[in-house]
Amino acid sequence: MAAPEAEPDVVIVGLGPAGRALAHRCAVAGLTVVAVDPHPEQPWRSTYGAWADELPEWVAPEAIGAVADAPAVQTGEARLLPRPYVVFDSPALQRSLSLSGVHVIAQRAAVLAQHRVLLRDGSEISAPVVVDARGLLGQAGVPEQTAYGIVVATATAAPALQGQQAWFMDWRQDYRDSTTTSFSDGAPSFLYAVPLSADRVLLEETCLAGQPATAVGELKSRLYARLQSRGVQLSGDEVVEIVRFPLHPRGKPSPDAYGACSGMAHPATGYSVAAALTWADATAAAVARGERVCVALWPRGSKTVRAMRLRGLAALLALPPADLPRFFHAFFALPVHRQRDFLSNRTSIAATAAAMAGVFARLPGRTRVRVAAATVGLAGRTIR
């Protein structure tokens, strides 16, 4: 579609989960919206998960592919988390964020300014608010998350799941049991094993955060060795998911950024989809008032919480590999409301501090010293 003749209320550049959620909710709120993306209807292939209690009530039921009522973690002992975890049916989520009424332009934006966008074909669109939702892919020089996953039938996954509905994190290193493959001494990875639907499961070997993150090829070898050691029988033609994305933007985000490029993703987990859905209505309301996105997206407390979360990432990066499972053992020993405070609360400094203090109190002595040093900035990598 060509640029519209009348000036819209808002232009949203990028139609990933963040831009599409915001465009959808702005349209629902009655705003005139132009959205720009080179491939607006390309189906989403990434598997997105979120805690059920993070989602706004308007999310369509058909967007949810599966729910694990009590996902498990294994950090030396198995523990069930009494916090339902949802895995989206990503194409259905995309469809449910309907763009009817949105003027969609299938192009790449070349330049973004506060009130106008220059498209690659030389045309220009002006609006009171221009939102940057271009994501982070391609940004270098920041910590990344990597993973290698395969999709298998539920029956095939059973020996890996070992009776659990899902492994949110399984830190056992049974990939090292393999007699045929040797592995680097890099950071340990964990198995993320979640149902996608009634009959399919994603089995994914994950490096939560690294700079550099563990290579995808190494994670692939670990996954196959781990599954072999658990007796999982594969056909060899499984659908593959490769994950590699930066955990936070490099440098200061634009005041009108939304989604991963805004820094709203949790830097210690990389999760941003639930937050992008949740914060879409408040952001649409700010746009309707002609305010900048940051007015809604970064209320009191949120910037300090982000700085605290970045210290959490610094601690993860500074820990020696062997300490990672100990760190998560302490984290998942927190009461679930404290886990939620750290993972999902973007605004409460007190709640974030209480969660971090709770983890700290549960760490063994030497790990505690390392985490303290990293958290106050004496060790670890530079986090910008």
Ligand SMILES: Cc1cc2nc3c(=O)[nH]c(=O)nc-3n(C[C@H](O)[C@H](O)[C@H](O)COP(=O)(O)OP(=O)(O)OC[C@H]3O[C@@H](n4cnc5c(N)ncnc54)[C@H](O)[C@@H]3O)c2cc1C
């Ligand atoms: C495989 C994978 C699995 C993940 N799993 C989870 C998960 O379980 N839970 C979770 O919360 N997060 C997950 N993430 C992390 C993160 O939430 C996602 O990366 C999410 O897609 C970020 O959404 P976004 O809309 O901000 O950015 P993106 O999804 O990167 O979307 C950016 C959009 O902007 C468009 N664009 C880029 N440049 C331009 C331009 N110049 N002009 C116009 N358009 C442009 C792109 O085409 C794209 O459509 C995962 C990431 C990956 C890669």
